[in-house]
Amino acid sequence: MGSRSARSAANGEARPADAAAGAVMADAMAAGCPRLCRRLEGETARAVLANADTLLFDCDGVLWRGEAAVSGAAAALGKLAAAGKRLCYVTNNSGRTRAAYTEKLRRLGFPPAELRHIFSSAFCAARYLRQALPPGAAAYVLGSPALAAELEAVGIPHLGPGPAALPGPAPADWVQAPLDPAVRAVLVGFDEHFSYAKLCQALRYLLRGGPDCLLVGTNRDHRLPLEGGAGIPGTGCLVKAVETAAQREAFIVGKPNRFMFDCVAGEFRVDPARTIMVGDRLDTDILMGNDCGLTTLLTLTGVTTLDEARGHRDSGCPARHGLVPDYYVDSIADLLPALGE
Structure with missing residues (x-):
């Protein structure tokens, strides 16, 4: 004699798990979801x-x-x-280098990982700019030291990480801050020092360069969730600010x-x-x-x-x-x- 489940299947009787799976499939098919x-x-x-x-x-x-x-x-x-x-x-996350990720995986007991197995938005942004920029071109970075480090690793000059202050009390002063002639891209990642001064400078680079100055974002995550249901603004908020000022859409290297x-x-x-x-x-x-x-x-x-x-x-x-x-x-x-x- 076979098992009861086998006999039930042979007799056309649906087991509870089969019935539940069938109901899920029917609901999805009715909604047209693949x-x-x-x-x-x-x-x-x-x-x-x-x-x-x-x-x-x-x-x-x-x-x-x-x-x-x-x-x-x-x-x-x-x-x-x-x-x-x-x-x-x-x-x-553009706030950690690939080396920092391999170390965290090791520290938390995960299998050893090589750098080549880590794909952060910072690394992918550096890879994109290495492909898209001409030799010697630099990036103005609104982001973390980790993002800057990934650019350095592929030989892309950069400026911008860290705090920035407006160069004077009036708008006429704000547009007088010097611009680096080598900058051909504005890169926006998570930046705890994001400020109006940085937004002004990013816009000035984009207006000066026009379509030849790339606008790249690491991701559009709108919020970073924290324990207990709290959250903080994500990189997407910063990308949107630059896009709104420049009236341009950024190329996003991160998921999705x-x-x-x-x-x-x-x-x-x-x-x-x-x-x-x-x-x-x-x-x-x-x-x-x-x-x-x-x-x-x-x-x-x-x-x-x-x-x-x-x-x-x-x-x-x-x-x-x-x-x-x-x-x-x-x-x-x-x-x-x-x-x-």
């Missing part, structure tokens, strides 16, 4: 992971929160690395722009069909993954709730369907059973 936002577990998890060569991980809210690793995340990544998976880290994935693909021979994007934000991580043809996995340890993802799935609005992941887990640690814990 992705189901299903829990990744059991045989499905084993099959999805077996089919993947590369996993791209967002960091904050996925692997750690602040300075504390998400419970079980390091063990899960250790299992993935032992299984021969390529692990890459893709983050919109596919340029960040192109950087990964340029470093490694990555097959999108065998790549998983793991993240906690729908409008950056999941949207980029979907746009690039990756399998997308939402973790609920960060800023997104399951109700939000399901709301997009069931909305019937095609523009919102790009925000829907293929799968979700409560935590990366939920992958451990599928990895042979």
Whole structure:
């Protein structure tokens, strides 16, 4: 005699899990959404992971929160690395160098990572400008020392990081500050010293150079979430200020722009069909993954709730369907059973 579940299947009886999955699929199909936002577990998890060569991980809210690793995340990544998976880290944070990320991964117990596996928005911005600027051209930077360090690493001269003051009490004084003739790009990242003086200088470079002066932003994240539901303005607010003043749209190198994935693909021979994007934000991580043809996995340890993802799935609005992941887990640690814990 076979198991009851086998007999039920043979008799056409739906098991509870099958019925739930069928209801999810029916809801998604009714809404016209190509992705189901299903829990990744059991045989499905084993099959999805077996089919993947590369996993791209967002960091904050996925692997750690602040300075504390998400419970079980390091063990899960250790299992993935032992299984021969390529692990890459893709983050919109422009405030840390790649070396700082490799050190944090080590400190929190994650598998060792080489610099070439870290793709921050600071690194991707430097890579973009290295390709786009003529030799010897400089960038005016509204950003952190880490962003400046990534520019230095690829040989791009820069100026601007740190505090800046207006050169006088009147607007006529503000437009007299000297401009470096070598500047051919304005680069906007997270800048705790962002000020009206810097905004004035950025605008002056853009007006002087016209279309030949590039305007580049690291990301459009509108808010940086903090513990307890607090938040601070994100880089997107600073990018928008410069765009509004210049009446120009910046080229964004970070998620959800596919340029960040192109950087990964340029470093490694990555097959999108065998790549998983793991993240906690729908409008950056999941949207980029979907746009690039990756399998997308939402973790609920960060800023997104399951109700939000399901709301997009069931909305019937095609523009919102790009925000829907293929799968979700409560935590990366939920992958451990599928990895042979």
